[in-house]
Amino acid sequence: MKKIHFIISLFVLAIAMGCSEDTSTVDLDAVKAPTNISALTTVTQDNTGKVTFLPKGEGVSQYEIFFGDGTTAAAYVSPGETVSHVYKEGVYQSKIVGTTLNGKRTEVIQEVVVSFKAPENLVVVITNDLSVSKKVTVTAKADFALFYDVYFGEAGKPDPISANNGASVSYTYQVAGVYKIRVVSKSAAIKTTEYTEDFTVTLVNKPSTSAATPPNRQATDVISIYSSKYTDVAGTNYFPDWGQGGQGSSWAEFELNGDKMLNYIKLSYQGIALADNTSIDVSGMEFLHMDVWTADLQKIETSLISKTNGEKPVVKDLVAGQWNSIDIPVSAFTSQGLTVADIFQLKLVGTPWATGSVFIDNIYFYKAPSAAQTIQLPLDFESSTLTYAWIGFGAADFGPIPVSMITNPDKSGVNVSNKVVKIDKPSGAQVWAGASLSLDSKVDFAKGTKIKVTVWSPKVGAKILYKMEDSTSPKDGNGNPTINVEVEATTTVANAWEVLTFDLTSAASFNSANSYDKVILFPDFGVAGAGSTYYFDDIKQF
The missing domain is CATH 2.60.40.2470 (SoxY domain)
Structure with a gap:
């Protein structure tokens, strides 16, 4: 019986795929076991003991219900359907099993109480x-x-x-x-x-727009605690409970159109703690920045906490109903005698105490960049002072893929430069895996609407997708900027450098008036990772 039901599920999947225009294959081995398995159990109020099961779960193609009353045969139920069973009065341990298309199973035991007494x-x-x-x-x-x-x-x-x-x-x-x-x-x-x-x-007052997007900065000019623009200090705990829960305070991570921000509710005081035994030296930074939105707080007190000599506060007034862009000079802490070379915690205190709520985004330390430090087109990666902060994405677990700046491993042909970008596409990486680089200024299309990129590919026929984004544009459901342009080119040689051309005007979405400030490269686009390495250099307009 079980095999018959499983075959039917595969047959339904085959029909669905046959009717779709998407000809991509389904990797059944990659399907994960079902999660969140349960069942809503209801009973008729007529002393008959008739119980109805409505199983629920994620990633399930079929359910099995074992009633737990000595009945040996399981009931098979499709997602969204129900099954009924008549019990005698008593307490039973039913078993709900969720099965995927590839046969992976998750089961839970759920108690069923059948009583002819009123609750x-x-x-x-x-x-x-x-x-x-x-x-x-x-x-x-x-x-x-x-x-x-x-x-x-x-x-x-x-x-x-x-x-x-x-x-x-x-x-x-x-x-x-x-x-x-x-x-x-x-x-x-x-x-x-x-x-x-x-x-x-009750209403929960909350922002309807995101805080302003932080500017592009060199990695050496910023230490980020919480932001989507920069790389945050790893292992930071934004909700360490230092006893605030007992004072009625709470916390959550609020998401607005894909943009996440911290939400401290009925803020008495709230800590932000770096990972154990971790501290940051902010003595080389000039300001602590954060964006704060509130409907009912009058002030917010921010303290830096040093491993050496405790904490010192700075209080800022807040304007309700709008984003408050706050920049606190680091000197406001050091002038109070605080050592800032070993900061391991921050503390936020609300006024009035434990009454109002705040939404906070873009918490980072920064300093003014040197005038000579700018990352913009053209990019040749030869600077000894610039930090090219490439960010990889799209690993098998949706995390980052390896990307680095290295010495050119093949100084030959059309590329004998010293430094290049290395992007690994490990086995199992997503078909859209790649790497992005933020520019310090928007692209000036008076210099050309075509892009040349020097590429080293391990195979012929690899699609290279070149993309640019306006990082300040509204975000889509995945948190990506909605203003972007994408153009593809295909490699024609293997294990050698070649120059690929991307004509931006060939994309319907391209508009030279847009403020594109991010470059993204997708090696072997549309193909899952197979442990290959790609190199890129000399991204130029013409």
């Missing part, structure tokens, strides 16, 4: 979400109950939402206000048990 000792907890406006969570638990229904009381939404006894269910209202929330706890008995509460649904 007793019903306890209901209703809370507003601390970071999402108008979102309410209900948790209900009672003796003898199997599940409960929640009527949230919003006009036009008469149907209840069901949850297992003791589990939680959430609902987001259209409008804040007072609503009559009714909870009906149910067992297999005819009689149910109810709880009703007039509950105030």
Whole structure:
């Protein structure tokens, strides 16, 4: 029986692929085991003991339900479907198994309580979400109950939402206000048990736009604690609980159109801690920067904490309802006697205490760049003072792939320069793996709308995708700038340098008025990584 159901699932997949215009193959070996397996279990209130299972999970092609009452045969259920089973009164350990198309299985044991007594000792907890406006969570638990229904009381939404006894269910209202929330706890008995509460649904004031994007900086000119623009200090803990939870404070990472920011809720004080035994020397930096948005805080106090001699604070006023761009001179801390060569923690304190919430982004130390330090087209990578901060992406685990500046390994043919960019595409890397470099100024297209790149490829026929982005443009659902241009070229020689040309005007998205300030290279685009290495040099306009 199991084999038949698995074959059917593969057949359905084959039909779906056959009807699609996408001819790419599916790597079944790469499919991961199912996650978040559970089942909503409901029972009819008629003393029959008829229980209905609605299994849930991620990455599941089919479920098996073992009822736990001595029934030997499993019930097979497709995603979104239900199965019913009649129990005698008692407590049973059911087993829900989720299976993927490649046969990987995840199973959970779930208790099923079948009682012909009405639920007793019903306890209901209703809370507003601390970071999402108008979102309410209900948790209900009672003796003898199997599940409960929640009527949230919003006009036009008469149907209840069901949850297992003791589990939680959430609902987001259209409008804040007072609503009559009714909870009906149910067992297999005819009689149910109810709880009703007039509950105030609240707003969470939050920003509707992101903070300004930080400028391009050399890696030597910035030490980033939290930003998407720069590379953050590794291992930083943005939510170490130093006892704030006991004062009613909380925290979350808030995401706005793909842009993540820290959210400290009812801020009393909050720490930011570097990894164990880690500290940073900011004595060579000039300012500490952060962007702060609040609806109800009047001031924020920022302290740097030194391993050597404690902490010193600086207080800044805040304007509600807008982003506050704050730059604190490092000298404001050192003038108080603080040693800043071994900073290992930061502390933030809100005024009023434990009352208002803040959203914080772009926390970093920086110094003014030298006038001679600029990364812009043309790029030949020969500078001894510039830091070419390439960032790799698209490894098998979606992390970074190796990218580095190295001595030219093949000084021959069209490229005898000293320094080149090395991009490894390891086995299993994503088809879109590559590396990006931020420029210090936007590209001036008066110098040309075609790009030449000198490329060394290990094979003929490798597609090289050249892309440029405006990093300040709005982000898409994946957090990538929406203003960009992409052009492909194909290698014609193997294990030798050649010059590839990318005509930007051939792309419909290209507009010379756009502020492109990032260069991205995709080696062997469209092909999964196979452990190959590519080299790039001399990115020039003409």
